[in-house]
Amino acid sequence: MSLPLISRSQGSGHRPRPQSGGHPSRSQGGGHRPRRPSLGALFVSPYALFLLVVFAVPLGYTVWMSFHRFYFTAPGADVDAPWVGLANYVDVLTDPVVLRSFLNIGIFLVINVPLTVLLSLTLASALNAKLPLRSFFRAAYYLPYVTASVALVAVWSFLFGTDGLVNKLLGDLAPDPSWLVNSTLAMPVVAVFVTWKGLGFFVMLYLAALQSVPGELYESAAVDGAGRVRTFLTVTVPGVRHATTLVTVLAIITGSNLFTEPYLLTGGGGPDHASASPVLILYQKGIEQAHPDFAAALGVVLVLFVVTLSLIARRFTEKNDKKGA
Amino acid sequence: MNPSRGSARRPLSLLVLLLGAVVFLFPFLYMFGESLQKATTGDLGSAIPRPGTSGTQNYEAINTAISLGTSLINSGIFTMGVLLCTLVLGVLAGYALARLHFRGRGTLFASLLLVQTVPFQLLMLPLYVLVVRDYGLGDSYLGMILPFAINSTAVFLFRQFFLQMPPELFEQARIDGAGELRILWRVAIPMARPALLTGTLLTFIGPWNEFLWPFLVTKDASMQPLAVSLAGFMSNLRGTVENPAGALMAGACVLAAPAVVLFLLFQRHFTQTNIDSGIKG
Numbered sequence: 203m204s205l206p207l208i209s210r211s212q213g214s215g216h217r218p219r220p221q222s223g224g225h226p227s228r229s230q231g232g233g234h235r236p237r238r239p240s241l242g243a244l245f246v247s248p249y250a251l252f253l254l255v256v257f258a259v260p261l262g263y264t265v266w267m268s269f270h271r272f273y274f275t276a277p278g279a280d281v282d283a284p285w286v287g288l289a290n291y292v293d294v295l296t297d298p299v300v301l302r303s304f305l306n307i308g309i310f311l312v313i314n315v316p317l318t319v320l321l322s323l324t325l326a327s328a329l330n331a332k333l334p335l336r337s338f339f340r341a342a343y344y345l346p347y348v349t350a351s352v353a354l355v356a357v358w359s360f361l362f363g364t365d366g367l368v369n370k371l372l373g374d375l376a377p378d379p380s381w382l383v384n385s386t387l388a389m390p391v392v393a394v395f396v397t398w399k400g401l402g403f404f405v406m407l408y409l410a411a412l413q414s415v416p417g418e419l420y421e422s423a424a425v426d427g428a429g430r431v432r433t434f435l436t437v438t439v440p441g442v443r444h445a446t447t448l449v450t451v452l453a454i455i456t457g458s459n460l461f462t463e464p465y466l467l468t469g470g471g472g473p474d475h476a477s478a479s480p481v482l483i484l485y486q487k488g489i490e491q492a493h494p495d496f497a498a499a500l501g502v503v504l505v506l507f508v509v510t511l512s513l514i515a516r517r518f519t520e521k522n523d524k525k526g527a
Numbered sequence: 528m529n530p531s532r533g534s535a536r537r538p539l540s541l542l543v544l545l546l547g548a549v550v551f552l553f554p555f556l557y558m559f560g561e562s563l564q565k566a567t568t569g570d571l572g573s574a575i576p577r578p579g580t581s582g583t584q585n586y587e588a589i590n591t592a593i594s595l596g597t598s599l600i601n602s603g604i605f606t607m608g609v610l611l612c613t614l615v616l617g618v619l620a621g622y623a624l625a626r627l628h629f630r631g632r633g634t635l636f637a638s639l640l641l642v643q644t645v646p647f648q649l650l651m652l653p654l655y656v657l658v659v660r661d662y663g664l665g666d667s668y669l670g671m672i673l674p675f676a677i678n679s680t681a682v683f684l685f686r687q688f689f690l691q692m693p694p695e696l697f698e699q700a701r702i703d704g705a706g707e708l709r710i711l712w713r714v715a716i717p718m719a720r721p722a723l724l725t726g727t728l729l730t731f732i733g734p735w736n737e738f739l740w741p742f743l744v745t746k747d748a749s750m751q752p753l754a755v756s757l758a759g760f761m762s763n764l765r766g767t768v769e770n771p772a773g774a775l776m777a778g779a780c781v782l783a784a785p786a787v788v789l790f791l792l793f794q795r796h797f798t799q800t801n802i803d804s805g806i807k808g
Binding site (some may be wrong): 240242243245246248249252253256257259261263264267274275302304321324325327328329331333334335337338340341342343344345346348349350351353354355356357358359361363365366367370371398401402409437443450455458459462465466469481484485486488489490494497498501504505 | 537539540541543544547548550551552554555557558561569570616618619620622623624626627628629630631632635638639642644645646648649650651652653654655656657660673674676677682707713732735736738739744754757758762772775776778779780782783786787789790791794797
């Protein structure tokens with residue numbers, strides 16, 4: 203499945219990447235000719251083998267499995283896996299729980315993307331000035347990003363529990379049933395948790411993007427008499443739009459692949475699958491209930507879904523690019 | 528960038544940043560504070576440990592419930608195995624991709640970029656069938672390490688670093704008759720120390736924090752890394768201790784501590800690479 207993609211993008215390997223400095227093109231193009239071509243192949247062979255065993259074979263295996271009736275067997279046992287055509291795909295696409303999990307990706311995106319863009323752009327703009335304690339703030343925002351999800355989910359489940367701090371502070375305003383067992387609020391809490399955990403990464407991303415917005419644009423905006431808000435909207439926001447595309451694409455990938463959060467924070471995607479993600483369903487159906495063929499088909503559908511959404515997101519910003527230029 | 532503009536809105540910026548810092552740091556403070564409380568109340572005040580009501584009972588309780596020592600050793604072996612493979616095999620691959628010629632180099636580099644966009648979750652099911660069912664590697668360190676063995680982001684990082692080194696250095700060593708392994712060991716690696724450090728840090732947090740894969744592979748509690756055994760405590764074993772919330776917070780502190788300490792020590796190395804690899808993607 204991955205092979206056509208690889209051969210199409212083959213050329214990119216020879217082009218030196220922009221951030222790699224000026225030297226590589228010289229050393230790669232002319233200079234020394236390969237004297238012992240086998241040595242390079244020897245050096246990369248463990249890594250190439252690793253990619254084959256851990257990526258190529260499993261990907262091919264999933265596609266194969268999704269078209270067959272497949273059962274778990276003991277190691278060594280040989281059981282037939284008959285071809286069933288699209289039967290697994292029909293099962294996947296008509297399963298209400300699967301459809302609910304795809305709806306949940308939508309809920310996740312609607313909360314995560316605007317919140318991430320708004321908060322990280324605000325914090326990055328505030329950080330992009332000479333201020334005391336800058337490195338302290340950067341560290342504080344980045345800390346959740348490097349910390350284990352399981353540890354942070356533990357704290358959040360405690361904070362948002364029925365007798366947790368959040369409900370105690372809210373008093374009579376606390377939702378009933380409480381956050382994590384409430385079918386309307388469970389998915390939003392998962393989305394807010396993921397936003398919080400990953401925000402530091404995006405603050406740094408926007409901070410890097412802000413450095414590349416030309417200073418003259420701010421000067422000419424000031425000459426035109428634009429206020430602070432208008433400058434922000436007409437100079438800053440368009441200037442960092444590539445970072446915004448990345449936020450959207452990464453949010454699509456993250457939202458489709460949540461596992462730890464719904465599994466632990468909302469007790470297995472509960473209540474009644476209101477916070478289930480496709481990957482959680484993949485685990486429950488494929489491994490817990492031993493229907494690996496169903497899960498394989500779900501995996502393929504999920505990949506196609508993510509690739510399609512990402513392409514749409516990219517196309518959308520490219521169109522805006524042309525309009526802007 | 529615009530320091531002059533910055534001075535006018537300084538107080539507002541500082542206020543926003545401070546508010547942000549509270550939101551990000553409070554859960555950490557709360558986690559640590561509650562882990563030291565004899566009885567967790569869930570109140571705001573319990574974020575700050577006070578003499579009299581605090582102690583290390585929760586750490587003892589979680590240690591009895593999930594045997595912290597064994598879990599930490601398992602986490603350590605898992606992480607060290609991945610680090611070792613990445614630092615040996617990944618550096619070799621990065622060096623060859625940057626400095627040596629061989630057939631299929633372009634294809635391999637394209638694959639390296641491609642696999643970084645494939646989320647691990649999608650490979651979970653076929654890998655589970657292969658590793659646990661077909662190869663019988665369930666409840667083994669090898670099975671845990673295999674899918675993470677060579678960190679592709681680190682290979683990419685090593686390649687970029689070797690590419691940036693002046694080619695004259697390598698020419699000179701070759702003229703002097705040094706073999707490629709010798710050049711790698713004597714010339715390239717000593718110069719690549721910063722990249723090796725960054726690669727080590729970024730490879731470390733992956734397996735240390737990982738939950739899904741070791742959770743699938745290890746059913747035997749004595750083989751589970753800390754992230755898995757703590758999650759098991761969270762979903763099944765709460766009833767076995769007197770103060771479940773406190774014990775959970777204590778376990779969370781132990782799990783979080785190594786990555787947090789490494790991050791605080793080497794902050795710049797973390798943020799820099801992740802941004803580079805993020806922009807690339």
